[in-house]
Amino acid sequence: MAWQWFHRLGSPRWFYQKTSAWMPWLALASVLLIGAGSVWGLGFAPEDAKQGNSYRIIYIHVPAAFLALAGYYIMAISGAIGLIWKMKLSFVVMRAAAPIGAVLTFIALFTGAVWGKPTWGTYWVWDARITSMLILLFLYIGVIALARAFSREQVADKACALLALVGTVNIPIIYKSVDWWFTLHQPATIKFTEKSSIDPSMFYPLLTMIIGFYCLYAWTLMAHTREKILQREWRTSWVQQLMRGKSMTESKAG
Amino acid sequence: MMALQASPSQLLRVRQLSCERDGRVLFAGLDFDLGPGQALQIEGANGAGKTTLLRTLIGSAGDFDGEILWNGRAFPAALPELRAHLLYIGHGAGVRRGLTPLENLAWYGAARDEALRALEQVDLFGFEDSLCQQLSAGQNRRVALARLFLAGAPPLWILDEPLAALDIAGVSGLQGQMACHLSRGGSILFTSHQPVALAGLRTLNLSEFASPEPAGFAEETIDVLA
Amino acid sequence: MSSPETAAHSFTPAARAVPGFMPLFRSELLLALRRRADIANPLLFFVTVLALLPLGVGPEPELLARLAPGMIWVVALLATLLSQESLFRADFEDGSLEQLALTPQPLYFAVLAKVAVHWLVTGLPLALLSPLLGMMLNLPEGGYLSLLLSLLLGTASLSLIGAVGAALTVALRRAGLLLALIVMPLYVPVLIFGTGAVQAAVDGYAYGPQLAILAALLAGGTALAPLAAAGAIRISLDN
């Protein structure tokens, strides 16, 4: 019996209906958490002794960096599920996760670069974490570009799933080799952000923001997956009715 | 005519097979059996899915509905077993341009003299040692067809347009070899636009199995929008 | 034409199976050696681009000496990448890749044979040529042996990783740029430890650990990359 819900989860229609109930709550939670976290971090948390107010960028840089990496693993795992159990839905989740992860990586890079200016005087710092983040962005772009290159959806899904898996195997190696490379060339400069020694008054807003970002990630991933399901299943009757249902209510209202 | 070596259980059975390509259902509800000593010709308009059908049977095209059985065991478990008994010639001849016809046949595991005899039967006498890239497309296809004339050729032949690049003599030679293969208990499934003179040949028109309108367009959706 | 043979035939699948790794390797090598131009291209690219370097940054010997290890490695990486796309292209177009996939023998060996030949034909010559270019770029005395060894190990890993990219993009028409985009991030560790080895030797440190890591990357690549490439080939064949 345990497998039954797993395969039921696999049916796009069941996923669409189930997530319709969760979406509003998730959206509310992420807006509240991120709103509160930002206000708290920007206005009420103390400034950093060394870096002053530019330190407040941490409240968006760290969550974005977290999710950029976690997003890649989520993408790779859903791709692997699709390859192993041939589940269409998990391929759709993978395809939805790729652009979201890429945007989050870009956010992490941009905020890191802007943060670098007041701290080190240059926008681009070849710090280990920023460099690894840049390579992660290239990995994402590789998966997105590969997805676009194939004419047939099923083949594109499997190819991207395989590339994501290959990427996952390489990420730890890339991160370690970039760390080694960084310590080799710039042993003296400070490590970018020492989270362990963070002061509680700064840690709680950061925690709020991280949870808020995770809720937002979940909501965005669901929203994108639902849209891709409709695009792929547009021939089925339930999508036709859904779209017609939409147009009928709108035509009544309009 | 008692089948000599082919084990009687070599049976390809297809049940309610349907294949979809780019959201369009090419054919649905396809049923046929192919046992030892039988030949089946697949006809159908271009784009009816003939090549997709063949590539599904050899396992290259993965997603299909329905059932394909080889010796009673269903795909994908039975796929390695089927491939061990399969000789497939697709659109791409499977002939490497950088090698000579002899080297190509050696690559398929044929001894030298056997390969020479096979090449002679496909009218490639004298071309054994010239590079395939210098041969014409028709000659390259005939190098691929030479595999059918090799002694240890596998029992199940799946051929995509085998007669396409052959002249009159070539066609009759190939038909002779096909008849001989059938008499030895082998089975052949091939696509062709030309009629083929083979005893006991069954034909199947794929266009008859084309599916009706894609499921999504129920009648009432049109009235609402019109 | 031919009278159908009446002799009894035994359908021995073994007789027709494609031969094992060594015959595959030999036929691949034969194929590669027949395409002389393909061998020369990466080498010419390697030499011409490195000759451009002094024209670009100026001929001062100390500057070139500092740049030499990194530049030789980066250009060797690009040369390998250049010749990567044609790894499966020809076999895909003439249908023999599909025949390979149909044989009961796992695709792992076919991919390994192709990559080994690709390395012999591009990686090895690049590595052997690199000391010559080191002289041209005024590479300091200690760096030559480590340059040769690191390139020997490194280009093999690059070929293996590139094979996965080549397999993923074999069914696409203009795949060159996409292939580079896919494999570039995966090349980073090999590049880092490759240049690290040469830099360490130039600075007089021991470069043994860097070579050991390069060898470890190669061992991991030999085990995993052909599997990924075989999977990618089966996916691309379905296109």
Add this chain to the structure above:
Amino acid sequence: MQFQFESLAAFLHMDGHGPFVWAAYAVTFVALAALAFQPRLQRRRLKRELERQQRIEARRRSVEAQRSRAAEPA
């Protein structure tokens, strides 16, 4: 825990680091908003595409209907 800045102006200025902090936050929220609203745009595009498809089907059906009516009397 109380408000760290004397006035709104000081809050915006953040003694010199303001532009960087606000730029970072602005770009982040714009990017997240774009990600959040993209599905809505795709939904609208899909609906238009479906309606266009059904109009083509309707026209094709009516053409077939005329052809079969014309063929009957012969």
